[in-house]
Amino acid sequence: MSAGLPEGQEKLRREFNAWQARGRGESMARHHLPLTERALERMGIATGDRVLDLGCGAGWATRLIAGRVGPRGIAVGVDISDAMIREAQEHPDAPRNARFLCAPAEHIPWEGGFFTHVLSVESFYYYADQSAVLRELERLLAPGGRIFLLMCLFRGNPNAQSWVDKLAVPVHLRSAEEYRELLREAGWRDIAVEVFTPPTDDPAPDEHAWACLAMATRP
Template sequence: MSQPPNAQQAAYWNEQAGPTWVDMVDPLDRQLAPLGRAAMRALALRPGESVLDVGCGAGATTLQLAEQVGPTGRATGVDISRPLLETARRRAERLANVEFLEADGQSHPFPVAGYDALFSRFGVMFFSEPTAAFANLRRALKPGGRMAFVCWQAPAANPIMTLPMQAALAHVPAPPPAADPTAPGPFAFADADRLRGILDAAGFSGVAVRPHQEKIGSGDLETALTVSLKVGPLGALLRENPDQRDAVIAAVRATLSAHDGPDGVKLDSATWIVTANNPG
């Protein structure tokens, strides 16, 4: 029997990445918050609207969206990671205009024309069938409804994602290159032309992909070091090369310390702010 769409991602975000993100939720929210706000500005929510937050994770963005639409609006977060949703629900337990769904945005039967707006902060790059996923999400938008999300540009443009690994590679072998750079993962939408094509094919109109650059960080040096070692492929490399752990940690700390300042460690990020509409 074949697996359902995104089964591999569901397993990953429930068994591996989800628990790690729960442990690191505050510094990760701190790091990604400025980029989420950039996409929220592009979405320009209004009081009373209903908004769907795709890949909501631990719910920080959903709570911000709920504040923007106010008590007469509604914010719904959807994610496939139960550990992250448990954190999200605890954060929102006293809010009447917030709800969370444990579901796959690629295939979940959302109410047709049920939302005024759709938002995502790095939650839409993991679909196994992105065109079908965005077509499903578009159907959940009202005619004239709008979408805004933020996703990563190429790895080479994102020291925030790659610099710790570069420091570590002086002591451990490089992981094998990705067989398919467009496969589900953080950088699946690095190619802006491919991204436009997916959204056009899914039926969106007025697709715009705007570059956004900003220095971001998770906190002080020790916090940044901990995030670098726990989140992403570097942690796996350390587990595979335990004899080099001390050397890798020293190298990553030295690299990050060069970017430490009054506001903590800040590194360059490069993202796309993507907007589109449901033509109805």
């Protein structure tokens, strides 16, 4: 699906294909899993749920979710990087109720009103037009469906600016309050934004120890 992407999205695809080639698809799980587990607690996923993992990378969280929704549910991982999606599809433990799709977050080829939950781990700040992605998620969610956007790169993480300076692609650097406002302006309901910080006894916290989890119900 790489042909015909707008230049900004094509740049993201190339960059994350390069991350995959360097083995970062699976290794990101090490940094992102502890916070993802906290997001999963908030999601309250049940058997039979239909969950989208947006910007799924190599698919480790999609597989985790597939286990939780059981054979009557489904977990769908979507990513703009075809190399990440190939790695996810070829994983030896890919469950039967997990599907992986290469697509930009702005246009996901899936029927509307399908998903009960959307999780997005460390991906939302890469989307050039975040409002367009919110509209696409509104289309994809069933009534009452909720989004859970987990981001370590936010204005509130003391490492954020140096992290932005190192990245080869543009990102949004918003505060937790700005994410709340973005969701409010887009008409999302029951908005909650939680900020995670490192334990006070950690002398040298990793840059992934801070995170912002924005949660909301479909308009």
